[in-house]
Amino acid sequence: MSTNENTAPEQPGDFIRDVISTDVAAGRTDVVTRFPPEPNGYLHIGHAKSICLNFGVAEEFGGRCHLRFDDTNPAKEEQEFIDAIQADVRWLGFDWGDHLYFASDNFERLYEWAEHLISEGNAYVDDLSADEIREYRGTLTEPGRNSPHRDRTPDENLDLFRRMRAGEFDDGGRVLRAKIDMASGNINLRDPVLYRILRAPHPRTGDAWCIYPTYDFAHGQSDAIEGVTHSLCTLEFEDHRPLYDWLVENLPTPATPRQYEFARLNLTYSMLSKRRLTALVNDGHVDGWNDPRMPTLAGLRRRGLPPEALRDFAGRIGVTKSDSVVEMALLDHCVREYLNKHALRRMAVLDPLKVVIENYPEGETDELDAVNNPEDESAGKRVVPFSRELWVEREDFMEDPPKKFFRLGPGREVRLRYAFFITCTDVIKDAAGNITELRCTYDPETRGGNAPDGRKVKATLHWVSVAHAIPAEVRLYDHLFTRTDPGAEGDMADDINPQSLTVQADCQLEPALADVAAGETIQFERLGYFCADPDATPDRLVFNRTIGLRDAWAKMQKQSGGKK
Ligand code: ATP
Ligand code: MG
Numbered sequence: 001m002s003t004n005e006n007t008a009p010e011q012p013g014d015f016i017r018d019v020i021s022t023d024v025a026a027g028r029t030d031v032v033t034r035f036p037p038e039p040n041g042y043l044h045i046g047h048a049k050s051i052c053l054n055f056g057v058a059e060e061f062g063g064r065c066h067l068r069f070d071d072t073n074p075a076k077e078e079q080e081f082i083d084a085i086q087a088d089v090r091w092l093g094f095d096w097g098d099h100l101y102f103a104s105d106n107f108e109r110l111y112e113w114a115e116h117l118i119s120e121g122n123a124y125v126d127d128l129s130a131d132e133i134r135e136y137r138g139t140l141t142e143p144g145r146n147s148p149h150r151d152r153t154p155d156e157n158l159d160l161f162r163r164m165r166a167g168e169f170d171d172g173g174r175v176l177r178a179k180i181d182m183a184s185g186n187i188n189l190r191d192p193v194l195y196r197i198l199r200a201p202h203p204r205t206g207d208a209w210c211i212y213p214t215y216d217f218a219h220g221q222s223d224a225i226e227g228v229t230h231s232l233c234t235l236e237f238e239d240h241r242p243l244y245d246w247l248v249e250n251l252p253t254p255a256t257p258r259q260y261e262f263a264r265l266n267l268t269y270s271m272l273s274k275r276r277l278t279a280l281v282n283d284g285h286v287d288g289w290n291d292p293r294m295p296t297l298a299g300l301r302r303r304g305l306p307p308e309a310l311r312d313f314a315g316r317i318g319v320t321k322s323d324s325v326v327e328m329a330l331l332d333h334c335v336r337e338y339l340n341k342h343a344l345r346r347m348a349v350l351d352p353l354k355v356v357i358e359n360y361p362e363g364e365t366d367e368l369d370a371v372n373n374p375e376d377e378s379a380g381k382r383v384v385p386f387s388r389e390l391w392v393e394r395e396d397f398m399e400d401p402p403k404k405f406f407r408l409g410p411g412r413e414v415r416l417r418y419a420f421f422i423t424c425t426d427v428i429k430d431a432a433g434n435i436t437e438l439r440c441t442y443d444p445e446t447r448g449g450n451a452p453d454g455r456k457v458k459a460t461l462h463w464v465s466v467a468h469a470i471p472a473e474v475r476l477y478d479h480l481f482t483r484t485d486p487g488a489e490g491d492m493a494d495d496i497n498p499q500s501l502t503v504q505a506d507c508q509l510e511p512a513l514a515d516v517a518a519g520e521t522i523q524f525e526r527l528g529y530f531c532a533d534p535d536a537t538p539d540r541l542v543f544n545r546t547i548g549l550r551d552a553w554a555k556m557q558k559q560s561g562g563k564k
Contacts, residue, residue: 014319016053016260020061020230031063032229034101035089036219038070039081039203041274042289042296043088045310045331046265052314053262054232055094066226067096071104072218074202082203084289088297092307099226103218104204106225110213111165113221113251114176114194118157122250123194124150125160126177133175136182137190144182144190164197167210171197176211180246188243192216220244224253231257234264235323265317266325268484270295271492285496286480292544293480293500303477304521304531304546309338328479333553335546339521339529341375347384347417347462347510348524348543350474352391354437354466357422360388365467368448370418382512386419389466391508396461397438399427406458408438415460417525421446462525469508472541474530476502509541521546 020031033054037043043051058065067089071077089096103110117123126149128136138144152160164174176195184190194217199210223231231244238261248256265272271280272295280286280294289296292303300310313334317326347370366386373379392408401409408414413423426439445452449460478500480486486495516522518534528549533542 014262015321016230016232016262016319017057017060019260020057023229024061028229029062030227030229031058031061032066032227033058033063033232034066034068034223034226034228036068036070036222036233037085038073038076038215038274039078039085040073040076041081041278042084042298044272044274044277044297045267045270045295045300046272048092048297048310049265049314049317049319050232050234051089051092051094052311053319056314057230057232063229064099065094065096066099066101066228068101068222068226069103070215070219070222071102071202071204072212072215073198074200074212075198077203079203084298088301091301092297093311101222101226102204103213103222104202106218106222107205107209107213109225110218110221111211114161114213114217115158116251117178117194118161118176119154120250121154121179123176123178124152124157125164126150126175126191127173128175130172133193137187138182140187144187146182147177147191150179150182150191161195164195164211165209167199169197171199171210173197178243178246180243186239186242188216188240189246192243216240216243217247220247220257220259221251221253223257224248224251224255227255228257229255231259233259233261235261235321236264237261261321262319263321263323266323267295267331268325268328269479269481269486270328271481271486276487276492279492280480283493285493292475293477301519302531302533303544304519304529305335306338306342306521309335312338325485327553327556329553329556332547333551336529336549336551339523339546342373343521343523343529344372344379345370345374345523345525346513347464348472348474348513348527348530349391349393349462349464349469349508350504350524350527351394352464352506352508353394353397353435355390355392355422355440355463356437357388357390357440357442358425359441362388364388365465366419366447368418384418384510384512385465385468386416387465387467390416391464391466391469392416392438392461394435396459397424397435399435407461408459413457415446415449415457416463417460418449419447419463420444420449421451421457462527464508464510466508468511470511470514470541471539472507472509472513472543474504474507474543474545475533476504476545478502507543513541516541523549 035051035054055065126147128147136145175193177191180189182190195211198212241259244259290298290302313331367383369381370384397408398405408424420442422440422442424440428437430436480500481495482497483495486492516532518532521529521531524530529546530543531546533544535542
């Protein structure tokens with residue numbers, strides 16, 4: 001596994017920016033790019049790389065970037081996906097202004113261009129079945145064979161193509177193919193299919209058409225119609241470029257866009273393929289496209305990842321022509337770095353254990369000042385209520401602590417964050433021997449967290465006042481897959497991590513968390529970052545763990561002596 005894309009500083013130059021710079025220097029100043037999703041699923045973090053690149057270069061070179069839906073396959077496309085994709089691109093922070101386009105808006109023009117190819121002897125109607133076409137196509141080592149229908153006259157082809165459009169033939173009964181070269185070393189040039197018959201209602205054109213252009217025919221021509229100058233796509237389209245160019249050359253297109261290919265993003269512990277993500281959703285392995293374990297933008301948003309962190313990530317991985325796998329830990333690092341600066345701090349106890357402060361008066365409350373974000377003074381302070389009964393984290397107490405455990409234990413003194421020093425005086429258990437409560441005393445002289453006599457404690461714990469606490473469910477997420485390369489050795493379903501979701505049902509939160517808006521991400525002190533989930537009900541908040549506090553990436557960099 002290589003992480004060679006990970007070390008560049010923000011917004012590095014790259015081969016695509018070099019190409020555009022050269023074009024601009026040569027006087028081609030009208031830089032137009034596009035992000036061209038097929039609306040057959042939700043966007044994932046790989047698409048974010050493409051979005052940041054396309055919108056990013058347009059902005060840097062004073063051009064513009066279009067959002068264009070390549071909606072040529074009504075069998076798989078839905079309005080839900082069209083809407084979700086637009087919401088996701090906006091959320092990521094990009095704006096296409098008036099430049100929202102659909103390949104389907106060009107259907108009439110594409111049809112005319114298909115007739116143009118036919119008239120020039122550059123396309124023909126074929127009666128072979130899909131299987132026969134595949135068989136005739138040959139292989140990487142064997143040339144293809146001409147279809148018996150390849151030499152139909154333009155008139156005959158025009159007549160058949162018009163009848164295809166008129167609905168005279170069954171689905172799949174005939175296709176229109178470009179007449180290029182069945183012996184080409186590039187299989188994409190062996191008379192590729194340009195139109196197929198398909199009776200499926202289209203989200204935008206309804207039943208107007210029963211023939212649809214293929215992706216290859218619609219994509220480049222839509223680029224040309226929109227005046228796209230630099231058509232940026234992923235490496236798997238490199239072999240399609242000669243066809244892209246052939247079509248532009250042989251059609252009266254108003255512009256000559258150029259295609260450039262870059263490496264797609266691969267990320268450890270993830271599958272970045274809509275087909276596979278669709279399977280995860282449809283087979284019930286996750287709770288929908290926006291499940292916080294999904295690498296979709298909708299899932300990452302729900303988990304609490306800030307769009308700024310995704311843009312930072314896209315800048316750091318850079319754009320190259322060589323395939324690599326990026327460590328998930330780098331994404332995590334970008335998320336932590338952003339949230340550390342911007343997230344409010346709050347206290348929350350995920351696995352509560354009750355503490356009774358025996359020398360604290362019953363019914364009284366003290367109000368303590370707490371800092372909202374030590375990284376940002378302007379975030380100000382809040383008041384945290386303290387009272388006789390508190391919740392602390394169960395794992396912050398050990399009855400028989402080993403040497404290196406510095407937190408609470410019998411006879412031990414610790415600091416409660418922003419509050420007082422407390423000492424554990426007694427441990428209460430139920431009949432089964434489970435610890436149900438701790439008895440403690442507090443030192444009123446240590447208000448604010450420091451002892452006037454200068455004595456030190458080795459641990460500071462978070463806590464919540466029982467009388468003021470708000471109940472919550474907290475969902476803890478781990479990688480969706482157990483392998484860094486899910487599906488590499490068999491069925492991806494076998495690599496699903498059974499522990500990818502743990503629900504902590506009885507958490508207790510400090511009262512300031514009552515009015516956090518869904519979607520806001522907060523640091524729970526000592527625990528990590530958590531995002532308020534829309535599943536909250538009036539009597540129970542729900543939070544998703546965005547990420548823990550420990551930075552594996554920074555540690556990896558330190559160990560390898562690398563720089564960030
Ligand atoms: P998938 O393989 O997930 O179905 P796709 O390429 O079929 O992806 P499209 O909707 O056609 O999905 O993609 C829109 C754009 O996003 C294309 O230009 C494509 O090259 C780019 N893209 C898709 N996946 C990635 C990725 N992992 N990294 C970078 N760009 C990507
Ligand atoms: Mg695609």
